Amino acid sequence: MGEEAPEFLGNIDKNSILGYDSESQGYSSSIAIGDKIYVLGRSDDDANSSFSLKVFDKLGGKWSNPTVLGTKPTLSKGHSAVLINKNQILVLKSDSSPDECFWFLEVDTPFVKKQRELVGREVVAWSKGITGDAPKPIVISGPSGVGKGTLIAKLMKEYPTTFGFSVSHTTRAPREKEVNGVHYHFTERSIMEKDIRDGEFLETAAVHGNLYGTSIEAVEAVTNGGKRCILDIDVQGARSVRASSLEAIFIFICPPSFDELEKRLRSRGTETEEQVQKRLRNAKAELDQGTSPGLFDHILVNDDLETCYENLKKLLALDECTDVTYQPARENFKVPVCHSVTKEDHKVLIHCGNNGLEAETAITFVLDLTLLKGGAPGRTRGLHISAGGPLTESVNGMGQV
């Protein structure tokens, strides 16, 4: 038989949501989903200020340390965990503001399943929960030379605190004015292929004989900065993102004619004749895919640049607003130390208070999950939290799921 489940699991009901693990001098929680128990606790490595996560497979009797994707929550005074559905565990960091408190641990979503196939081992993914509805990322595609980079540069220049560019990885050599870490992360193929195997990419594609990919970190870096993420990716990448939980707006840029596309590609002077020919051959297939129904939400013709740019701004509803940095709705209260959480239908009741057992000092917050959307590798949006009335009865601290 495999390893025995550790002692401290013994005194925690397998479906419990909160337990104290004396070994790690902090809170640990264990959630059973199917044949597995997910144990969330303090990392053994003091330098590591994030949660540790172990998975106990009840069938094989074995522990594993899963590959953990997404931005990990930093540790807090304590935490509570509650099972939302068979794929998601809601983890609440005690004594945190609403935009730091809610984290979703995804264990079997389509994104996690795809990454598990890629890496060939147990995978989980964190997705930060945000109240309200953050603006969707923007995917811009189009054949080489059509003007994607020019239009994106204009957006970033006019709205520097609204938009952030998702810096892709590529095995392509840098062009004369391109800066590593700004235009691309220029990468050796062997390194990029290893990182893909390690599940670090949201999507990758072979384009014009080179490898390109959007790392999860590249998207997170923009959203962590409170900016709206812009991805310049090819139609294969757009298809992958469309299939993921990263809900985005998909825009395809078309040239006014194929001759004009060739003229622009040549006038840019960044490709050899052989590369120009290859890109023009690929452009025909990209234009077919980009203009076929179902993949892109909008198609813009980049004939006159200023006209196309104004159309792009209208489409993004920018024509009347000024440069804004998106900040999640910051309710003006802190969710105090959670005493316990319980789930009722689409709501999570968060029981808080100094010691939790004196009803008159305890309060309940209600987290409404009805409008939840998105998820790893992006944010989980649409949370709504309201402060409920005082706790009407004491809760035993080991609320049941």
Ligand SMILES: Nc1nc2c(ncn2[C@@H]2O[C@H](COP(=O)(O)OP(=O)(O)O)[C@@H](O)[C@H]2O)c(=O)[nH]1
């Ligand atoms: N799938 C995918 N495509 C990308 C990514 N980054 C860039 N591309 C696409 O790769 C193609 C070639 O990009 P690049 O070599 O910069 O040439 P350009 O199209 O002439 O700007 C373009 O269609 C880009 O949209 C990425 O991370 N993923």
Ligand SMILES: Nc1ncnc2c1ncn2[C@@H]1O[C@H](COP(=O)(O)OP(=O)(O)O)[C@@H](O)[C@H]1O
């Ligand atoms: N509307 C336009 N009319 C004429 N030239 C354009 C227009 N948009 C972009 N260009 C030029 O075409 C070339 C390709 O533009 P670029 O933004 O690099 O395309 P992409 O990023 O799609 O490969 C650049 O030299 C750019 O200045």
